[in-house]
Amino acid sequence: MVNRHVIGAHYGLRDWLLQRITAVVMLVYTLGLLAFLFLAADASYEGWKSLLSQTWVRVFSSVTVLALLLHAWVGVRDIWMDYVKPVGLRLTLHVLTILWLVGSFVYAVKVVWGV
Numbered sequence: 107m108v109n110r111h112v113i114g115a116h117y118g119l120r121d122w123l124l125q126r127i128t129a130v131v132m133l134v135y136t137l138g139l140l141a142f143l144f145l146a147a148d149a150s151y152e153g154w155k156s157l158l159s160q161t162w163v164r165v166f167s168s169v170t171v172l173a174l175l176l177h178a179w180v181g182v183r184d185i186w187m188d189y190v191k192p193v194g195l196r197l198t199l200h201v202l203t204i205l206w207l208v209g210s211f212v213y214a215v216k217v218v219w220g221v
Contacts, residue, residue, distance in 0.1 A: 121180045128173035135170040164218050171214040175207045 142157060143149055157163055182203050190196040 121184070125177060125180055128177040131170055131173040132177070135166060138166075158218075167218045168215060171211060171218070175211055179203065179207055 146153055146157075158167070183200065186196050186199045186203070190199060
């Protein structure tokens, strides 16, 4: 019988996939906005306002913001886990990071949906 000593939280593959998926979402959103900017005949304030008032654009913007915040969470959490050794300080930084990201999401929803 082999006695294995397992350590770590085993976030590796899940986090790697999450980083790649969220990066693709952000890339598609950015390319879409750039396409509108360069290809639209009406790239004025009214044109942007018209584009950003459509429900599907608001939903995609909200999904992209969520993807950005998840992407940031994985990266920042890994930094805290790798470089901050005192458990209490690391936990505090995790909680503050989560609060900041949730607050950012609430603010982004307010901006995108005009609530």
